[in-house]
Amino acid sequence: MRLYIARENEILSGEATDIYFKRTVDVIKKSNKDKRVRMEFHAYSLPYDWAVFAGLEEALTILGGKNVDVYAVPEGTIFRPKQPLMVIEGDYTEFGELETAILGVLRHSTSIATKAARIKLAAGNKSVLFFGLRALHPAIQPMADRAAYIGGVDGVAGNLSEKYLGIKPVGTMPHALMLVFGDPEEAWKAFDEYVEEEVPRIVLVDTFCDERMEALKAAKLLREKLRGVRLDTPGSRRGNMRAIVEEVRWTLDLHGFKNVQIIVSGGLNEEKIRELRDLVDAFGVGTSIAFPKSVDISADIVEVYENGKWTPRSKRGKWPGFKQLYRCNVNEDYVVPWNDEPPKCRDGTKPKAMLRKVMENGRLLIEPPSIEEIRKYVLEQLNEIEDKV
The missing domain is CATH 3.20.140.10 (nicotinate phosphoribosyltransferase)
Structure with a gap:
C-alpha cells in the first residue's frame, strides 16, 4: 500500500x-x-x-x-x-x-487561477471562498489553494494553506457536525462553545429542516454572535435557489436579523453566481474552480x-x-x-x-x-x- x-x-x-x-x-x-x-x-x-x-x-x-x-x-x-x-x-x-x-x-x-478569476468577476463585490480540495488529490492541495487565491478568491479552506502559503484557512462546519449530534441546535451550541472566538459563527442551516426555519433557529440561538448562515442545499432539493435565498433573507429581516449574512455553496458556477449575487453575501465554490x-x-x-x-x-x-x-x-x-x-x-x-x-x-x-x-x-x-x- x-x-x-x-x-x-x-x-x-x-x-x-x-x-x-x-x-x-x-x-x-x-x-x-x-x-x-x-x-x-x-x-x-x-x-x-x-x-x-x-x-x-x-x-x-x-x-x-x-x-x-x-x-x-x-x-x-x-x-x-x-x-x-x-x-x-x-x-x-x-x-x-x-x-x-x-x-x-x-x-x-x-x-485554476483563470477559473477563480472568472468566478470572482461574476461575484462582483461579494466574497468568494475556495472549497474545492475534496475534488483533488491531497498531494496538490497547497498548489490548488495558491492558484485559486492568485486568481482572486478571498479565502481558501485548506488546512495546509497557512503552512505553505501564509494564508489562514477559512470555513466553519460540514453537515457531519449536525449529523453526529443529531440536533442542529446542539451542534451549533457546541461549535460556539469550543471553537476559537476569532472564527466567525457561520452555521449550516439545511441539514434536517427547511432552510428558512433552520436559519431562524440559528439566529435566535446565537443572536448577535451569528455572523451568517450557509446554504449548501443539494441539487435534488434546490428547486429555485434564488427563491430559497429570498425566503431566508425575508424571514431573517422580518425577525430583526438583518445583520446575519447569507453564504451559498454547492454546485456553483459563473451563471448561478450572477443570478444570486444581489442577494448573497459570499459564495463557497469548489469543483468549478478545482476542475476547470x-x-x-x-x-x-x-x-x-x-x-x-x-x-x-x-x-x-x-x-x-x-x-x-x-x-x-x-x-x-x-x-x-x-x-x-x-x-x-x-x-x-x-x-x-x-x-x-x-x-x-x-x-x-x-x-x-x-x-x-x-x-x-x-x-x-x-x-x-x-x-x-
Missing part, C-alpha cells in the same frame, strides 16, 4: 517526465547534436477570451540550478491566445526532460543557435522566432519579434515590454512576489478588463 505521488526530488531531477523526452535527450547526446535553443511557452487557443498566467514560481524552482536563461511575463498576468508567456534559452539536453513537469505546473495552476476547463499551454522550440547565429525555426502551426509581448493596457497588447521596435499604443504612449529576464544560468534574477502581491495584480487587471465574460 502506498500513495501514488511523485517526490520532489523526482520532479526536480527530470524523472517525472514522459519517456519520449528522456529518449530524445539520450539520442541527441549520443549523436553529438545538442544545440542551444529557445523554447517558448504559449497557448494558441483558450477556453475563454483570456486567462491568468500562474505557476511561474514553481516552474522556476524546477529550472533552478540548470544552465539556462529564462524570460517570463509576471505571474498573474492576464493573457490571450498566441502571446509568449515564458521562454527558456539553453542547450536542449539541459532542460528537455523537464518539459513535462513545467507544462504540468503551468497548465494546472493557470487553469484546461488552459492548454504548450512549449515549442522557436529558435535554434547554429552557424554562429540564432535561426528562427518552429513546427508548422506555430510562429517561429524569439518574441516580445508589449502591453499598453490589459485590453491592448502587441506581439513583435524580440529586437523590433514596438508599435505605439492607440493613445500615443509607449507600451510596456512584458517579458523580462528572470533567470540567468539557473540563478534567479528577481525576488518572487508574494502571493498577496500577485493576487492584487490580478484584481487590478480584472477591474480594467473589457471582455469580462
Whole structure:
C-alpha cells in the first residue's frame, strides 16, 4: 500500500517526465547534436477570451540550478491566445526532460487561477471562498489553494494553506457536525462553545429542516454572535435557489436579523453566481474552480543557435522566432519579434515590454512576489478588463 505521488526530488531531477523526452535527450547526446535553443511557452487557443498566467514560481524552482536563461511575463498576468508567456534559452539536453513537469505546473495552476478569476468577476463585490480540495488529490492541495487565491478568491479552506502559503484557512462546519449530534441546535451550541472566538459563527442551516426555519433557529440561538448562515442545499432539493435565498433573507429581516449574512455553496458556477449575487453575501465554490476547463499551454522550440547565429525555426502551426509581448493596457497588447521596435499604443504612449529576464544560468534574477502581491495584480487587471465574460 502506498500513495501514488511523485517526490520532489523526482520532479526536480527530470524523472517525472514522459519517456519520449528522456529518449530524445539520450539520442541527441549520443549523436553529438545538442544545440542551444529557445523554447517558448504559449497557448494558441483558450477556453475563454483570456486567462491568468500562474505557476511561474514553481516552474522556476524546477529550472533552478540548470544552465539556462529564462524570460517570463509576471505571474498573474492576464493573457490571450498566441502571446509568449515564458521562454527558456539553453542547450536542449539541459532542460528537455523537464518539459513535462513545467507544462504540468503551468497548465494546472493557470487553469485554476483563470477559473477563480472568472468566478470572482461574476461575484462582483461579494466574497468568494475556495472549497474545492475534496475534488483533488491531497498531494496538490497547497498548489490548488495558491492558484485559486492568485486568481482572486478571498479565502481558501485548506488546512495546509497557512503552512505553505501564509494564508489562514477559512470555513466553519460540514453537515457531519449536525449529523453526529443529531440536533442542529446542539451542534451549533457546541461549535460556539469550543471553537476559537476569532472564527466567525457561520452555521449550516439545511441539514434536517427547511432552510428558512433552520436559519431562524440559528439566529435566535446565537443572536448577535451569528455572523451568517450557509446554504449548501443539494441539487435534488434546490428547486429555485434564488427563491430559497429570498425566503431566508425575508424571514431573517422580518425577525430583526438583518445583520446575519447569507453564504451559498454547492454546485456553483459563473451563471448561478450572477443570478444570486444581489442577494448573497459570499459564495463557497469548489469543483468549478478545482476542475476547470484546461488552459492548454504548450512549449515549442522557436529558435535554434547554429552557424554562429540564432535561426528562427518552429513546427508548422506555430510562429517561429524569439518574441516580445508589449502591453499598453490589459485590453491592448502587441506581439513583435524580440529586437523590433514596438508599435505605439492607440493613445500615443509607449507600451510596456512584458517579458523580462528572470533567470540567468539557473540563478534567479528577481525576488518572487508574494502571493498577496500577485493576487492584487490580478484584481487590478480584472477591474480594467473589457471582455469580462
